[in-house]
Amino acid sequence: VQLVESGGGLVQAGGSLRLSCVASGSTFSINAMAWYRQAPGKQRELVAGISSGGGATSYDDSVKGRFTISRDNAQNTMYLQMNSLKPEDTAVYYCNAFTTGGRYWGQGTQVTVSS
Numbered sequence: 001v002q003l004v005e006s007g008g009g010l011v012q013a014g015g016s017l018r019l020s021c022v023a024s025g026s027t028f029s030i031n032a033m034a035w036y037r038q039a040p041g042k043q044r045e046l047v048a049g050i051s052s053g054g055g056a057t058s059y060d061d062s063v064k065g066r067f068t069i070s071r072d073n074a075q076n077t078m079y080l081q082m083n084s085l086k087p088e089d090t091a092v093y094y095c096n097a098f099t100t101g102g103r104y105w106g107q108g109t110q111v112t113v114s115s
Contacts (some may be wrong), residue, residue, distance in 0.1 A: 001025045001104045003095045008109030011085055015113070019080040021095030021106055026075045029099040035069060035080045037091035037111075044094065048080060062091075085113045 007019040023030060034049040048059045048069040057069050066079040078095060090113050095106035 001026065001030060001097055001099055001101075003097055003104055003106035005093065005095045005106045008093060010112045011019055012075075013085060013113055013115050015042045015085050016081070016083045017085065017111060019082065019095075019109060019111075020091055021078040021080075023076040023078075023097060026099070026101070026113045027030060029101055030076075030097045031100070032098045033078045034098075035078075036094045036096055037089075038094070038108075039088075039091040042091075047093070050066065050078065082111070087113045087115045089113050108109040 002024045005021050007017060011017055017089055025077055031052045034050060035047040036044050037047050038044040046060060048067055050057050050069045050071055054071045066084045071078040092108040092110050094108045097104045
């Protein structure tokens, strides 16, 4: 399974971005998916997760009410809609997929929120 993120960039505080993660390869083996982020000098942390069918989602408390995770299995794509962005959301955002054969990561996309 290969994962490619896109949609990151520089945005002012209060702005919005939409991240995408496109999966290829053995996509039939993908179960749950998630977005993680890692800020400079900090550990990678879970931002949001979504079940295989998209019916169940979970969020870190720091992004609840501002971020929305979704997926389109027909397009093998997962999204993260990020609204009301804050400077503390600045990080590299990674796509993660749980499969029957293991866990896979994308290369990451940089999100920078200026104050």
